[in-house]
Amino acid sequence: MAHGDLTPELIGSSVWTDWLVQGAGIPVYDVPLVSVGGGFGSFTLLDVLRVRGVPTSHLRVLSTSDTPWQTWEYLTRVSQLPAHERIRSDSGARPDNIWGFPSYALQEAWRDRSLKPLAQVLTEPLLADFYAPRAGLVMASVQREAERIGYWEMLAKGQVRMVRKRAGGGYYTVLTPPAGASPTKRVALRSQYVHLAVGYPGLKFLDDLQEFRQARGERYRVVNAYEPHEHVYDQLRKRPGTVVLRGAGIVASRVLQRLMDDRERYGLHTQIVQLFRTYVTGPHGPHPFMRRKGGDGWAYQAFTMPKSAFGGQLKARFRRASPERRAELAKLVAGTTTPKLRRWQEQMDTGRRQGWYHPLQAVVERIDQTPDGRLVSFTRSANGAPAQFVSDFIIDCTGLEADMPEHRVLDDLLTHGGARRNRAGRLQVGESFEVLGAESESGVLYASGAATAGNHFLAVDSFLGMQTAALDIADDLTRRGFCEGLGPVRSAAQWLRWAANRRPE
Numbered sequence: 043m044a045h046g047d048l049t050p051e052l053i054g055s056s057v058w059t060d061w062l063v064q065g066a067g068i069p070v071y072d073v074p075l076v077s078v079g080g081g082f083g084s085f086t087l088l089d090v091l092r093v094r095g096v097p098t099s100h101l102r103v104l105s106t107s108d109t110p111w112q113t114w115e116y117l118t119r120v121s122q123l124p125a126h127e128r129i130r131s132d133s134g135a136r137p138d139n140i141w142g143f144p145s146y147a148l149q150e151a152w153r154d155r156s157l158k159p160l161a162q163v164l165t166e167p168l169l170a171d172f173y174a175p176r177a178g179l180v181m182a183s184v185q186r187e188a189e190r191i192g193y194w195e196m197l198a199k200g201q202v203r204m205v206r207k208r209a210g211g212g213y214y215t216v217l218t219p220p221a222g223a224s225p226t227k228r229v230a231l232r233s234q235y236v237h238l239a240v241g242y243p244g245l246k247f248l249d250d251l252q253e254f255r256q257a258r259g260e261r262y263r264v265v266n267a268y269e270p271h272e273h274v275y276d277q278l279r280k281r282p283g284t285v286v287l288r289g290a291g292i293v294a295s296r297v298l299q300r301l302m303d304d305r306e307r308y309g310l311h312t313q314i315v316q317l318f319r320t321y322v323t324g325p326h327g328p329h330p331f332m333r334r335k336g337g338d339g340w341a342y343q344a345f346t347m348p349k350s351a352f353g354g355q356l357k358a359r360f361r362r363a364s365p366e367r368r369a370e371l372a373k374l375v376a377g378t379t380t381p382k383l384r385r386w387q388e389q390m391d392t393g394r395r396q397g398w399y400h401p402l403q404a405v406v407e408r409i410d411q412t413p414d415g416r417l418v419s420f421t422r423s424a425n426g427a428p429a430q431f432v433s434d435f436i437i438d439c440t441g442l443e444a445d446m447p448e449h450r451v452l453d454d455l456l457t458h459g460g461a462r463r464n465r466a467g468r469l470q471v472g473e474s475f476e477v478l479g480a481e482s483e484s485g486v487l488y489a490s491g492a493a494t495a496g497n498h499f500l501a502v503d504s505f506l507g508m509q510t511a512a513l514d515i516a517d518d519l520t521r522r523g524f525c526e527g528l529g530p531v532r533s534a535a536q537w538l539r540w541a542a543n544r545r546p547e
Contacts, residue, residue: 080105466496
């Protein structure tokens with residue numbers, strides 16, 4: 043075993059002593075709080091803590107990303123939400139601004155010298171679609187705030203290998219720095235607190251698509267919407283083709299709109315077959331006070347969750363509910379949805395009327411390939427009737443998530459860290475987002491984002507959800523004496539510093 047690397051003793055021990063780490067020759071750096079992830083989840087917590095007076099020297103974020111928005115920008119771009127497109131988020135949901143004022147709509151109105159964004163907010167959703175910010179505006183705002191709080195002073199680049207409890211309290215977080223950045227393969231950060239914001243464990247294809255890709259080595263014609271797949275649109279511009287689209291959520295709607303936009307813009311003859319596993323024919327829900335709009339196969343919802351899940355009755359109801367009841371509520375209010383936008387509705391109506399858009403409810407039984415390389419989807423409809431669809435491409439927009447054991451850090455936490463799963467298969471956390479079972483004497487391990495779905499707060503995977511988690515974690519850290527509280531005077535003073543783009547103090 044090379045000096046400065048993990049030893050068999052370290053790998054097999056759930057609790058590490060200082061001498062065990064030192065004996066392996068791994069350099070140790072002390073910092074009070076470490077955040078693992080480096081995306082919006084890490085950024086929002088560091089932003090809140092900096093606003094509460096924590097110096098940059100007390101915080102480190104460990105990430106393979108250069109910026110907090112890097113992964114988010116990639117995923118939005120490949121899923122057809124480039125910088126100029128509007129995302130699915132509320133005007134006041136600002137990762138860069140815990141106060142939510144000014145809203146994105148107000149900022150856009152000021153920047154563009156236009157009242158249109160404000161008029162849209164005032165008349166949504168009756169006279170206009172819900173306002174949503176452009177992806178580019180979100181990234182520019184987060185960049186400004188990252189520079190203001192000294193984000194890059196706190197960033198340590200590298201791949202996190204594991205988080206282990208430390209004998210005597212706290213944790214060791216093992217980082218593999220980039221090649222040449224350290225004289226040893228690993229370094230360890232010793233901290234009292236650790237925060238995990240690692241996002242989704244990963245993506246997983248539908249079984250039939252995965253089997254086909256593995257058997258045929260096919261990566262060109264069968265693609266996931268979260269993979270780079272611009273070649274699909276390029277090929278359709280060069281020659282007429284047919285696309286089978288699978289899925290019914292926000293990503294499916296964006297890919298469908300891209301296909302329809304290209305058809306209109308370039309005068310294409312693209313045929314689109316959309317396969318729905320569940321075909322929604324109209325409003326649905328258990329009773330009149332909990333119903334969601336729907337039709338033509340889609341379930342419509344402006345945001346990922348109803349607004350009351352972020353700070354209203356549904357949030358309170360979910361917090362009070364038993365684990366069993368939470369699972370039931372989550373199925374009712376979450377699920378696969380997309381906003382109902384007027385322009386997109388008109389395009390689908392035109393496609394159905396002219397015969398180039400074919401929405402169908404069907405289960406795909408297997409995928410095959412013709413001698414010329416085209417794809418054949420063998421399906422069975424809701425009434426059991428078999429059918430075949432020949433296409434040039436299949437785009438999977440189902441957004442299936444991998445299980446936690448497929449993420450190295452989460453798997454190690456379940457195996458050695460004492461963490462346990464909740465009924466949704468994610469990390470079980472307390473009301474301050476502390477990972478239950480992972481306590482290390484006075485040390486606390488927190489988590490936020492998608493890995494905490496299914497607990498007391500429903501909307502964890504959203505801008506407001508990550509801010510809610512960050513504020514709750516910061517309140518707990520305040521009770522532990524790590525940072526200042528955020529009372530009215532400090533809050534007002536810090537907002538003024540934010541507005542003037544001055545560093546927190």
